[in-house]
Amino acid sequence: GAGVSQSPSNKVTEKGKDVELRCDPISGHTALYWYRQSLGQGLEFLIYFQGNSAPDKSGLPSDRFSAERTGGSVSTLTIQRTQQEDSAVYLCASSRLGGTNEKLFFGSGTQLSVL
Amino acid sequence: AQSVTQPDIHITVSEGASLELRCNYSYGATPYLFWYVQSPGQGLQLLLKYFSGDTLVQGIKGFEAEFKRSQSSFNLRKPSVHWSDAAEYFCAVAGGTSYGKLTFGQGTILTVHP
Numbered sequence: 001g002a003g004v005s006q007s008p009s010n011k012v013t014e015k016g017k018d019v020e021l022r023c024d025p026i027s028g029h030t031a032l033y034w035y036r037q038s039l040g041q042g043l044e045f046l047i048y049f050q051g052n053s054a055p056d057k058s059g060l061p062s063d064r065f066s067a068e069r070t071g072g073s074v075s076t077l078t079i080q081r082t083q084q085e086d087s088a089v090y091l092c093a094s095s096r097l098g099g100t101n102e103k104l105f106f107g108s109g110t111q112l113s114v115l
Numbered sequence: 116a117q118s119v120t121q122p123d124i125h126i127t128v129s130e131g132a133s134l135e136l137r138c139n140y141s142y143g144a145t146p147y148l149f150w151y152v153q154s155p156g157q158g159l160q161l162l163l164k165y166f167s168g169d170t171l172v173q174g175i176k177g178f179e180a181e182f183k184r185s186q187s188s189f190n191l192r193k194p195s196v197h198w199s200d201a202a203e204y205f206c207a208v209a210g211g212t213s214y215g216k217l218t219f220g221q222g223t224i225l226t227v228h229p
Contacts, residue, residue, distance in 0.1 A: 043217075043219035100213065100215055103161045
């Protein structure tokens with residue numbers, strides 16, 4: 001596609017429910033990143049994919065968070081048993097090869113609200 | 116571990132005035148430095164980046180930034196601000212890994228008065 005696409009754009013859920021957030025990176029981009037943007041915490045790295053593998057999961061805040069990527073393309077971030085502190089904007093980004101000096105292309109994010 | 120500090124949470128300028136947004140980083144080696152801009156409801160867009168060479172880098176939308184190793188700074192500047200520049204600006208550093216994992220500053224919100 002022309003850019004990084006994320007869905008849904010907004011998600012409201014009840015505490016304790018599971019949610020899935022989807023990211024469609026730019027076609028051909030091998031690197032994919034998830035970040036979380038919340039008030040008071042700024043932008044935090046969650047996970048990095050190179051192809052379908054996730055060599056860096058160091059930013060996932062707890063074992064309730066998981067992510068996968070299939071076909072070297074679409075990625076899904078899953079949050080189990082959501083808590084109110086999970087409320088944030090979840091941003092996905094991709095880059096062509098994953099190099100340190102590469103530009104990241106960001107999606108518009110999923111605004112998650114946990115009631 | 117690297118870190119980024121943006122000392123100014125919120126800056127207000129008049130349209131046509133000059134702008135400087137401050138960024139200080141902490142990193143042991145030569146860093147890869149970036150400025151991204153986020154308009155309301157949008158993802159982040161790269162304005163410019165520095166990783167070697169000339170310490171004054173030019174970016175899109177008339178922005179520039181200067182890398183000063185002695186001050187561990189990478190301040191963003193624009194000679195004349197337009198109303199459309201109102202947004203949140205993030206400074207970021209990459210390093211310590213072989214991939215583009217970014218550490219972001221807290222961001223600076225720019226308000227532009229007509």
